[in-house]
Amino acid sequence: MKALRWVVIVCALLEGGYMFVDGLRGLSTGTYFSTGGTEVLGPWAAIVSALGIVPVSPLMETIFVAFGVVYAAAIVLYVANPTKGSTALAVTAVATLWYLPLGTLLSALQLLCLWLQRRR
Secondary structure, eight states: OHHHHHHHHHHHHHHHHHHHHHHHHHHHHSSOTTTTTSOOOOTHHHHHHHTTOOSSSHHHHHHHHHHHHHHHHHHHHHHHOHHHHHHHHHHHHHHTTTSTTHHHHHHHHHHHHHHHHHHO
């Protein structure tokens, strides 16, 4: 049980932390870490583009920062109150499944671990 909690926390920290820092970098420099100035983005860029959001834009960079803040709040809630926090983390993980490829993997792993915890 404790191992599943740690997996959830680490995955949420990695995903939310990276989104937060990458979004802040984008807002301050105009590029994400992954682009290195080359504008080569992950598959997530096609998804947000299809929704009408320019991937390298202040709007998308702010969305990344916001997801980082939401993940941080959900982690704190999860540590303080696992029942309510697991719901918050599950909602956040579902909301970031679009963040291909690594974000999707981390979100799916969080959801699996949260589901396994509820079954016990």
